[in-house]
Amino acid sequence: DARVTQTPRHKVTEMGQEVTMRCQPILGHNTVFWYRQTMMQGLELLAYFRNRAPLDDSGMPKDRFSAEMPDATLATLKIQPSEPRDSAVYFCASGDGDSSYEQYFGPGTRLTVT
């Protein structure tokens, strides 16, 4: 049963600290998405990769957020420095952009910045 995995599942950190979230997409999937969920904004796209290349990161605050795919099995989302307003659940999703419409979501990382 292939699944998207995300680590850590929960993270509590102090303002100003660096936070790195990791995602392992389903093997063979060539599209990876990072979404953020907050009560106020709902679910919104942060970044989108296809074949490891970033296609859209317009939803991401560039001054503090960065997203990368060092290889096909790992996607990272980094926040430096973190702020209380970054507190949210961060979801990674992957899909096979060539043959399937479905996006498979990971369990999410719940981030709390104090």
Add this chain to the structure above:
Amino acid sequence: AQKITQTQPGMFVQEKEAVTLDCTYDTSDPSYGLFWYKQPSSGEMIFLIYQGSYDQQNATEGRYSLNFQKARKSANLVISASQLGDSAMYFCAMREVNYGGSQGNLIFGKGTKLSVKP
């Protein structure tokens, strides 16, 4: 402009009854996909059903069906024979085909919280 609108913040339904969750969308792209996801209190996002803009028939998956009315730009989710386990947040989402037809990102509505009463 909001692209996905879910006008019902919360809904109640009696167990074993059917319920319709509303979703309207806005796009100028002739090719798009519509999705429904379920998010239980545990937080995971569970894919329920998909409807392509060119699909002639309404999508169905078990107790879930999508009432697709293209001219009205609506994609309502119908859950038949509600169960207590259906209590959750439900999100409608749209994917516009872009980047040369490859799978694009999802645009989500604000969600509807469904509560099933015993």
